[in-house]
Amino acid sequence: MTDFIEVDGVEKVFDVRRKTGFLRRERTQVRAVDSLSFTVGRGEMVGYIGPNGAGKSTTIKMLTGILTPSGGRLRVAGIDPARERTRLAHRIGVVFGQRTTLWWDLPLIDSYRLMHRMYRIPDARYAANLDRLVELLGLADLLDRPVRQLSLGQRMRGDIAAALLHDPDVLYLDEPTIGLDVVSKAKVRDFLRELNAERGTTVLLTTHDLQDIEQLCKRVMVIDHGRMMYDGPLAGLHEAGESERVLVVDLERELPPIDAGAPARVVRVEGPRQWLAFPASASAAPLVARIAAEYPLVDLSVREPDIETVIAEMLRSLGDGRGAGNTGGTPKPPPDRATA
Numbered sequence: 001m002t003d004f005i006e007v008d009g010v011e012k013v014f015d016v017r018r019k020t021g022f023l024r025r026e027r028t029q030v031r032a033v034d035s036l037s038f039t040v041g042r043g044e045m046v047g048y049i050g051p052n053g054a055g056k057s058t059t060i061k062m063l064t065g066i067l068t069p070s071g072g073r074l075r076v077a078g079i080d081p082a083r084e085r086t087r088l089a090h091r092i093g094v095v096f097g098q099r100t101t102l103w104w105d106l107p108l109i110d111s112y113r114l115m116h117r118m119y120r121i122p123d124a125r126y127a128a129n130l131d132r133l134v135e136l137l138g139l140a141d142l143l144d145r146p147v148r149q150l151s152l153g154q155r156m157r158g159d160i161a162a163a164l165l166h167d168p169d170v171l172y173l174d175e176p177t178i179g180l181d182v183v184s185k186a187k188v189r190d191f192l193r194e195l196n197a198e199r200g201t202t203v204l205l206t207t208h209d210l211q212d213i214e215q216l217c218k219r220v221m222v223i224d225h226g227r228m229m230y231d232g233p234l235a236g237l238h239e240a241g242e243s244e245r246v247l248v249v250d251l252e253r254e255l256p257p258i259d260a261g262a263p264a265r266v267v268r269v270e271g272p273r274q275w276l277a278f279p280a281s282a283s284a285a286p287l288v289a290r291i292a293a294e295y296p297l298v299d300l301s302v303r304e305p306d307i308e309t310v311i312a313e314m315l316r317s318l319g320d321g322r323g324a325g326n327t328g329g330t331p332k333p334p335p336d337r338a339t340a
């Protein structure tokens with residue numbers, strides 16, 4: 001696989017002026033991205049996660065050329081984003097979940113017509129892409145409505161279509177499912193999976209929803225304080241942080257705590273309902289089979305840990321010096337804060 005995105009020792013330092021008192025201002029620097037290096041191959045779909053303020057959006061802005069790095073080297077499709085932003089624009093699509101690129105007061109279709117012109121998309125290709133995106137994203141009834149009248153989920157689908165009208169090779173998604181309900185999230189995920197499988201579009205996905213990653217990305221990168229903390233498969237991240245999933249079991253009647261065998265253990269009992277924690281990296285199947293065979297089972301469900309918990313666990317385990325073990329991923333050592 002050829003490297004499509006190359007990030008090599010990239011830094012981003014922001015100068016910020018802080019008011020520290022009456023007529024007193026202090027200039028400080030925020031190191032939003034700190035010696036960051038990674039590559040993404042063509043056609044890969046990679047999750048890019050980390051706590052608030054970790055530097056995710058800053059990275060994406062540098063990869064689009066909106067922000068210029070303070071140091072290091074960046075290439076997307078062989079192009080230096082900051083130096084050739086316009087040329088790069090034809091190769092990339094961007095969706096910022098918190099903002100829209102659509103014209104607020106215009107009908108949705110007018111935004112698309114404007115992009116048709118702006119990107120100089122050949123007419124036949126524009127028409128074919130529009131048809132396909134309208135169908136896949138369910139936009140047919142929305143095209144004549146002003147964007148400001150759309151619901152959040154509708155607008156997000158509209159934004160995703162806008163980012164793809166010019167057939168970009170890479171799509172950056174910065175929290176595309178934020179604030180969406182379960183059904184809308186599922187629609188967006190289905191679409192992205194199909195886009196990646198059929199067109200081979202390279203996708204870099206930032207999200208605070210672990211299920212987005214679980215359902216879409218084989219590989220996940222975790223960033224904290226601007227530094228890469230982990231790069232590898234999601235299962236490895238679970239192992240690194242020793243995070244747990246919870247099996248919620250409804251029995252026919254109230255019973256003493258279930259003996260499911262290590263490593264599963266009952267963490268809560270409420271009448272006929274019991275909660276069993278087990279390592280997130282393990283399969284639930286043997287546990288479920290055992291409980292079903294030995295207990296009067298009515299119903300059960302598995303609860304996933306949320307992304308914040310998984311990341312916090314992993315960062316804590318790295319900080320403890322226990323390391324992340326041999327997970328197949330590449331847990332990075334804790335950053336040296338002495339220089340900060």
Ligand SMILES: Nc1ncnc2c1ncn2[C@@H]1O[C@H](COP(=O)(O)OP(=O)(O)OP(=O)(O)O)[C@@H](O)[C@H]1O
Pocket residue numbers: 014015016030031032050051052053054055056057058059
């Ligand atoms: N234009 C700016 N000027 C000054 N500081 C900035 C600027 N943009 C970002 N920062 C700072 O850089 C750091 C990284 O911000 P960034 O938006 O990249 O985080 P993030 O990982 O996207 O977080 P979130 O999950 O909250 O979206 C933060 O400390 C933020 O305050």
Ligand SMILES: [Mg+2]
Pocket residue numbers: 056057058174
């Ligand atoms: Mg962000």
